[in-house]
Amino acid sequence: MSAARKPTLAVVGATGAVGTVMLGILSSREDVWGEIRLIASPRSAGRRLVVRGEEIEVIALSEEAFEGVDVAMFDVPDEVSAQWAPIAAAKGAVAVDNSGAFRMDPDVPLVVPEVNAHAARVRPRGIISNPNCTTLSMIVAMGALHAEFGLTELIVSSYQAASGAGQPGIDTLREQLTKVAGSNLGTQPGDVRRAVGDFGPFPAPLALNVVPWAGSLKEDGWSSEELKVRNESRKILGLPDLRVTATCVRVPVITTHSLAVHARFENEVTVERAHEILGSAPGVVVSDNPAEGEFPTPADVVGTDPTWVGRVRRSLDDPQALELFVCGDNLRKGAALNTAQIAEVVAAELTAAG
Amino acid sequence: MSAARKPTLAVVGATGAVGTVMLGILSSREDVWGEIRLIASPRSAGRRLVVRGEEIEVIALSEEAFEGVDVAMFDVPDEVSAQWAPIAAAKGAVAVDNSGAFRMDPDVPLVVPEVNAHAARVRPRGIISNPNCTTLSMIVAMGALHAEFGLTELIVSSYQAASGAGQPGIDTLREQLTKVAGSNLGTQPGDVRRAVGDFGPFPAPLALNVVPWAGSLKEDGWSSEELKVRNESRKILGLPDLRVTATCVRVPVITTHSLAVHARFENEVTVERAHEILGSAPGVVVSDNPAEGEFPTPADVVGTDPTWVGRVRRSLDDPQALELFVCGDNLRKGAALNTAQIAEVVAAELTAAG
Numbered sequence: 001m002s003a004a005r006k007p008t009l010a011v012v013g014a015t016g017a018v019g020t021v022m023l024g025i026l027s028s029r030e031d032v033w034g035e036i037r038l039i040a041s042p043r044s045a046g047r048r049l050v051v052r053g054e055e056i057e058v059i060a061l062s063e064e065a066f067e068g069v070d071v072a073m074f075d076v077p078d079e080v081s082a083q084w085a086p087i088a089a090a091k092g093a094v095a096v097d098n099s100g101a102f103r104m105d106p107d108v109p110l111v112v113p114e115v116n117a118h119a120a121r122v123r124p125r126g127i128i129s130n131p132n133c134t135t136l137s138m139i140v141a142m143g144a145l146h147a148e149f150g151l152t153e154l155i156v157s158s159y160q161a162a163s164g165a166g167q168p169g170i171d172t173l174r175e176q177l178t179k180v181a182g183s184n185l186g187t188q189p190g191d192v193r194r195a196v197g198d199f200g201p202f203p204a205p206l207a208l209n210v211v212p213w214a215g216s217l218k219e220d221g222w223s224s225e226e227l228k229v230r231n232e233s234r235k236i237l238g239l240p241d242l243r244v245t246a247t248c249v250r251v252p253v254i255t256t257h258s259l260a261v262h263a264r265f266e267n268e269v270t271v272e273r274a275h276e277i278l279g280s281a282p283g284v285v286v287s288d289n290p291a292e293g294e295f296p297t298p299a300d301v302v303g304t305d306p307t308w309v310g311r312v313r314r315s316l317d318d319p320q321a322l323e324l325f326v327c328g329d330n331l332r333k334g335a336a337l338n339t340a341q342i343a344e345v346v347a348a349e350l351t352a353a354g
Numbered sequence: 355m356s357a358a359r360k361p362t363l364a365v366v367g368a369t370g371a372v373g374t375v376m377l378g379i380l381s382s383r384e385d386v387w388g389e390i391r392l393i394a395s396p397r398s399a400g401r402r403l404v405v406r407g408e409e410i411e412v413i414a415l416s417e418e419a420f421e422g423v424d425v426a427m428f429d430v431p432d433e434v435s436a437q438w439a440p441i442a443a444a445k446g447a448v449a450v451d452n453s454g455a456f457r458m459d460p461d462v463p464l465v466v467p468e469v470n471a472h473a474a475r476v477r478p479r480g481i482i483s484n485p486n487c488t489t490l491s492m493i494v495a496m497g498a499l500h501a502e503f504g505l506t507e508l509i510v511s512s513y514q515a516a517s518g519a520g521q522p523g524i525d526t527l528r529e530q531l532t533k534v535a536g537s538n539l540g541t542q543p544g545d546v547r548r549a550v551g552d553f554g555p556f557p558a559p560l561a562l563n564v565v566p567w568a569g570s571l572k573e574d575g576w577s578s579e580e581l582k583v584r585n586e587s588r589k590i591l592g593l594p595d596l597r598v599t600a601t602c603v604r605v606p607v608i609t610t611h612s613l614a615v616h617a618r619f620e621n622e623v624t625v626e627r628a629h630e631i632l633g634s635a636p637g638v639v640v641s642d643n644p645a646e647g648e649f650p651t652p653a654d655v656v657g658t659d660p661t662w663v664g665r666v667r668r669s670l671d672d673p674q675a676l677e678l679f680v681c682g683d684n685l686r687k688g689a690a691l692n693t694a695q696i697a698e699v700v701a702a703e704l705t706a707a708g
Contacts, residue, residue, distance in 0.1 A: 245675075
């Protein structure tokens with residue numbers, strides 16, 4: 001790439017839930033890109049979408065679509081990424097993949113720029129993975145605390161939004177809400193189940209309910225989402241033996257995942273020092289003054305970039321453990337924003353290399 | 355009391371959210387009571403409510419109202435119980451109190467019949483306390499596991515229903531739902547906050563949101579609800595040094611609290627043995643087959659009596675710890691049902707004493 005030219009970016013999956021947020025993010029961040037090419041399934045080809053104030057026609061996914069692309073972001077299902085990210089890489093692009101297809105591949109770095117930007121430089125397959133949205137919703141805050149106190153254990157319970165299951169998740173929750181609003185439902189066993197009809201991508205009704213399941217069934221009763229939180233946290237933090245336990249639960253929120261986190265450290269902790277660390281960590285905002293009603297909630301965090309942390313308490317039984325409540329927009333930092341940040345790290349490297 | 359006479363029961367707070375459920379429960383359980391007297395604030399006096407298929411006129415709370423009462427249930431705010439439960443006791447009734455006024459009083463037993471029915475017999479003040487609804491939603495299951503494995507630590511995150519804040523909580527959520535249904539709210543910071551207007555008893559919007567707060571602010575950033583889970587679990591289980599950490603979060607569900615529980619034991623555990631213990635424990639139902647979509651959710655559990663347990667997993671890092679997801683109807687086992695069960699224990703004692 002010539003030093004004068006800005007790199008070319010391809011957005012694969014430009015018309016999906018994450019892709020839509022991505023176009024907004026690309027339009028609002030510092031403009032490091034030359035051409036931005038929008039790619040989607042043949043079904044969506046020909047649609048015109050606005051990015052950086054400019055209408056661009058969506059082109060169909062094909063080998064030729066990656067011609068001349070420097071960085072290709074993938075916001076598509078696992079199987080599409082598994083097939084096409086290596087093709088993009090073979091065409092010379094650095095693929096930044098937001099699917100689960102490559103995250104645990106030892107030859108693919110799993111990157112959160114605030115925590116392990118350095119890892120993005122070593123990419124034997126030409127692919128960099130973006131973590132799962134649930135892991136991403138807490139990991140920037142955990143990385144900052146780990147750097148000071150030395151993390152030894154995470155026990156987390158999630159409160160995951162409908163949009164973690166993509167646009168069908170959003171649509172399902174919205175439709176269910178219209179069916180339960182104005183009713184007296186939610187007081188008799190199964191009344192909501194019978195009233196909402198379609199569960200969409202969820203295994204139970206989501207309106208007026210919480211559903212202790214996300215993803216697919218893995219060994220010993222764990223869900224894929226719970227194992228992702230475990231395995232990805234270990235890989236990002238570079239702590240292969242970190243003790244991590246997650247229980248993943250879907251809640252009737254459109255967008256923004258929350259997590260209640262019990263974090264144990266090698267050293268004694270104080271709330272004051274935790275506040276200082278988190279308050280000065282890039283990408284983290286502390287909102288922690290319950291006396292004034294200040295703590296993060298999805299309704300306030302949605303649409304924002306940072307990881308919000310509140311309810312910081314030192315465990316009453318354990319001076320080496322903190323309790324925290326963390327919120328992050330799962331479509332922004334949890335997906336599109338982190339992907340954009342990784343792509344910018346690569347763009348800076350390519351531009352510097354000239 | 356003469357052996358021939360069935361004991362007289364007073365229900366104080368008969369017109370509230372818990373009181374209403376109580377009348378249904380009294381109508382459906384084995385009929386151990388003679389007269390049932392309904393008592394409420396002077397404002398509600400004169401209303402006629404149905405219990406055991408019979409209309410009864412509500413009378414105003416007064417000293418005379420407890421004349422001839424053997425057992426008086428209190429489903430009223432803390433300050434009303436604090437004043438009136440001792441008056442009922444002085445009039446010779448056994449007060450069974452569902453408020454927080456006496457729970458941690460060393461001279462007042464805190465009773466869950468499946469776990470510590472024996473404690474109900476020793477009541478120096480003539481008062482027995484019913485635990486907080488969040489503690490009650492898990493404690494029957496935890497008591498059963500403790501009896502086998504020896505509990506050493508609980509780390510719990512709650513998913514608490516609106517009705518935990520009484521009828522105003524239910525009304526607030528219902529009203530907020532009508533305002534967000536059919537909208538595109540929940541995608542921009544504060545859009546839900548601005549749209550719903552009144553937060554009712556909650557410190558933030560509850561529709562399309564989760565709120566990491568329940569109760570009042572106590573020392574070091576803990577909420578009163580979180581400390582109740584800790585202190586009451588210890589007292590009920592008779593384990594004053596049990597390590598207990600809770601993070602209490604309100605979710606947009608009408609009724610039924612859920613808890614994600616990390617439970618650590620003195621001995622190694624297996625999922626199989628945990629299933630056996632829970633499956634044979636009185637008042638517990640196991641629903642744990644994710645392959646078939648079987649796990650408890652509030653929408654299915656609401657209106658039922660047992661504690662439902664699912665998602666049982668052995669911690670991957672710790673053979674002495676289990677992860678569980680537990681649901682219990684907070685107005686039934688979490689309040690009215692447990693109060694009724696305590697009252698029945700007392701009734702049996704009084705009847706046997708003759």
